[in-house]
Amino acid sequence: MSTSSPPAHPPQKDHGRAGRNLPAAVASAVVLLSLIAGTLYFWKTAFVVVVAVAVVVGVWELRRGFLAKEIDLPEQPLWLGGVVMVFVAYFWGAPALVTATAVTALVVMLWLLRRGVEGYVRNATASVFVLVYLPFLASFVGLLLSEGGTTGFERWDDGVRGIVVFILVTVASDTGGYAAGVLFGKHPMAPVISPKKSWEGFAGSLLACVAAGWFLVTALLDGPWWVGVAVGLSTVVMATLGDLVESVIKRDLGIKDMSQVIPGHGGLMDRLDSLLATVAPTWLLLHYLVF
Structure with missing residues (x-):
C-alpha cells in the first residue's frame, strides 16, 4: 500500500504584477467598449438601457457580497428603483432624479418592514448606501447624455460627445495608472487597502488624465483647454478614490472580486468603481462650463 501523500493542489496561474489575465482582460474590454460605442452611435436610448442593465447586475453583485x-x-425595489432613476435622469433631468432617489429610498425602507425588527437598521442602512453608490451615481450618465436632447437619433450631439469624453478620460486614468504601476511601481499608496496601487501608478494616471482631458474637451467639445485640464485632474482624483473605496468594501466583506461575470476583470462593479466616482464631477464641469 502506497504511503505517498496526495498530490498538492495545482498552483494558481501567475498573471504577473498586474494580478490579472491580461489577454482575457483586453478581450473583455474590447467587447464592452464596442457595445458602448455601438449603442451611442446608433441610438442613445439603447445606451441608457445598457446603463440600466449594468445597475441591475451591480445590485446583484453587491447583494452577493x-x-x-x-x-x-432587498433586490427587487433596488432593481426597479435603480432602473427608474437612470431613465428619469435621462428624460427629465436632475430634479426628477432627486425625486426618484428619495421615493426609492422610502420604498426600500418600507419593503424591509416586512422582514420584521431583527436586522432592520443594518439592512436599511446598507440598502440606502447601495442606492446612492450605484443607481444614483450611475444616473449621472443619463444627465450627461441628455445634454444633447433625448430624441436619441442625433449621433454626435453634445451628450454623446460628453459621454465619450467621460469614458475615455476615465479609461486613460486606469490605463496610465496600470502601465506606470506595472513598469515603475515601488511605493505603495495604500498598502493596507490596495497593495498593488502605487504612487508611481498615480503619477501615470495624472499625466494620462490631464493629457486626455485637455485633448478631448478641446477637440470634441470645443471647450476651453483649462476645462479639459480640470476634467483630467478631477478624474484622476475621483477615479483613485473610487478604486480605493471599492477595495475597502471588498476587504471588509472578505472577498477578492464581486463576481466573475467579466473574464479577466472579475465582477462588473470591479470595473465600474472608477466610472461611478468620476461621472458626477465630469457632468458638473461640462454642464456649467462647456455646454
Missing part, C-alpha cells in the same frame, strides 16, 4: 456579512439587500 454583502451576504458575507449577513446583510441582506
Whole structure:
C-alpha cells in the first residue's frame, strides 16, 4: 500500500504584477467598449438601457457580497428603483432624479418592514448606501447624455460627445495608472487597502488624465483647454478614490472580486468603481462650463 501523500493542489496561474489575465482582460474590454460605442452611435436610448442593465447586475453583485456579512439587500425595489432613476435622469433631468432617489429610498425602507425588527437598521442602512453608490451615481450618465436632447437619433450631439469624453478620460486614468504601476511601481499608496496601487501608478494616471482631458474637451467639445485640464485632474482624483473605496468594501466583506461575470476583470462593479466616482464631477464641469 502506497504511503505517498496526495498530490498538492495545482498552483494558481501567475498573471504577473498586474494580478490579472491580461489577454482575457483586453478581450473583455474590447467587447464592452464596442457595445458602448455601438449603442451611442446608433441610438442613445439603447445606451441608457445598457446603463440600466449594468445597475441591475451591480445590485446583484453587491447583494452577493454583502451576504458575507449577513446583510441582506432587498433586490427587487433596488432593481426597479435603480432602473427608474437612470431613465428619469435621462428624460427629465436632475430634479426628477432627486425625486426618484428619495421615493426609492422610502420604498426600500418600507419593503424591509416586512422582514420584521431583527436586522432592520443594518439592512436599511446598507440598502440606502447601495442606492446612492450605484443607481444614483450611475444616473449621472443619463444627465450627461441628455445634454444633447433625448430624441436619441442625433449621433454626435453634445451628450454623446460628453459621454465619450467621460469614458475615455476615465479609461486613460486606469490605463496610465496600470502601465506606470506595472513598469515603475515601488511605493505603495495604500498598502493596507490596495497593495498593488502605487504612487508611481498615480503619477501615470495624472499625466494620462490631464493629457486626455485637455485633448478631448478641446477637440470634441470645443471647450476651453483649462476645462479639459480640470476634467483630467478631477478624474484622476475621483477615479483613485473610487478604486480605493471599492477595495475597502471588498476587504471588509472578505472577498477578492464581486463576481466573475467579466473574464479577466472579475465582477462588473470591479470595473465600474472608477466610472461611478468620476461621472458626477465630469457632468458638473461640462454642464456649467462647456455646454
